[in-house]
Amino acid sequence: MKAIGVLTSGGDSPGMNAAIRAVVRYGVKNGLRVFGIERGYCGLIDGAIKEMNFASVAGIMEKGGTILRSSRCGEFLTKEGREKAAKNLAMLGIEGLVVIGGEGSLTGSVVFHKEFGVPVVGIPGTIDNDIAYTDMCIGVDTCLNTVVDAIQKLKDTATSHERAFIVEVMGRESGYIALMSAIATGSEAAIIPEVPVNLDQLAARLLEERKRGKLNCIIVVAEGAAKAEDVARKISAKIGYETRISLLGHIQRGGSPTAFDRLLATRMGVRAVQALLDGEKCVTTVLSAGKIEVMDTEKILSTKKQLDLSLYEISMILS
Numbered sequence: 001m002k003a004i005g006v007l008t009s010g011g012d013s014p015g016m017n018a019a020i021r022a023v024v025r026y027g028v029k030n031g032l033r034v035f036g037i038e039r040g041y042c043g044l045i046d047g048a049i050k051e052m053n054f055a056s057v058a059g060i061m062e063k064g065g066t067i068l069r070s071s072r073c074g075e076f077l078t079k080e081g082r083e084k085a086a087k088n089l090a091m092l093g094i095e096g097l098v099v100i101g102g103e104g105s106l107t108g109s110v111v112f113h114k115e116f117g118v119p120v121v122g123i124p125g126t127i128d129n130d131i132a133y134t135d136m137c138i139g140v141d142t143c144l145n146t147v148v149d150a151i152q153k154l155k156d157t158a159t160s161h162e163r164a165f166i167v168e169v170m171g172r173e174s175g176y177i178a179l180m181s182a183i184a185t186g187s188e189a190a191i192i193p194e195v196p197v198n199l200d201q202l203a204a205r206l207l208e209e210r211k212r213g214k215l216n217c218i219i220v221v222a223e224g225a226a227k228a229e230d231v232a233r234k235i236s237a238k239i240g241y242e243t244r245i246s247l248l249g250h251i252q253r254g255g256s257p258t259a260f261d262r263l264l265a266t267r268m269g270v271r272a273v274q275a276l277l278d279g280e281k282c283v284t285t286v287l288s289a290g291k292i293e294v295m296d297t298e299k300i301l302s303t304k305k306q307l308d309l310s311l312y313e314i315s316m317i318l319s
C-alpha cells in the first residue's frame, strides 16, 4: 500500500483532529502518502482531496471540530455518488481509507468496501457513544465534561431561585450522555429512551426532597426520550414550583478535547493506519478493556450498544 485517505463524516466530535494528526503522521512515518478528504464523503465525490504532511497537522490536537470539516452526505447514499468517489480514489492511487465518524459513516464504509473492494478502517467518533464493542468513542469524554460544567452552572441559579431545571441533552437513540451527566452531577433524574419514565412517581419524589429542604432540582432529558418543554410543563403542574428549561444543543459537540479524548484519538489513529498496513479490509478500531483493537465493522454495526442499566439503578439510589 502506497497511499491512503482520511475523512471525517457525520456529526463532528472533539478529538477528531487528534485522530487526523495521528493518521497523517503515522502514515507518513511508515512511507505512505496520506490524503485528507474534505467534508466527509461529499469531498470524496467532489474530489476535494489534498495531500497532507507532518506540517499540515501541526497544532491541531487541541482544536475542537475537524480541520477536514464534515457532512452528512446524501449523494453517497446513491450508487452513482459512490462510483464517482471510487473513481477519484483510483485516479489519485489511494488504496485505503480511514473513516472517522459515527454509525451512519461506518455503514457507508461497509457499503463502499463491498462495492469497490477498497479497504476501509473506521474510527468511532461520535458524542453519542452508541457504537457497540467500544467502551468509548472519540468526543464522548469532552462532551460529558461540557454537559457537567453546564449543569453545575444551572444548579447555582436553580438553588438561588429554588427552581427545577429540565436540561435537554443530545442522544436521539441513546441515553448515555443524559445518564452519565446526571450521575456525575447528582441530578434528581435522567429521562432516557431506554427506560420508560413515570412522571407521577418522579414528581412525588421531587416533592419529598423539597420537604426535606432540597432547594434545587435538575432533571436531565435525552432528546430522543422527550422534549424538555413537555417534561417541564407536565412536571411543574405536578410539583407546583417554578420550572425552567435549558437546551444545551450543539455546544455539546464543540470545545478543545480533553486529555482522554486526545489520547484515545491518537491511539485509534495509529491503530487504524497499522490495520491498513496489515492488510485488514473492513474493520473499526475499538477500546476494549483498556486496549485498542480492531473488529469487523459489520459485526459492530449489527449489534446495538446496550446502556449499562445498573448505572440507571445507581443514579436512582444515589439521587
Ligand code: F6P
Binding pocket: 011, 102, 126, 127, 128, 170, 171, 172, 223, 253
Ligand atoms: O450524532 C451526533 C449528534 O450530535 C446527535 O446526538 C444529535 O442528535 C445529532 O448529531 C445532531 O445532528 P445535527 O448536527 O445534524 O443537527
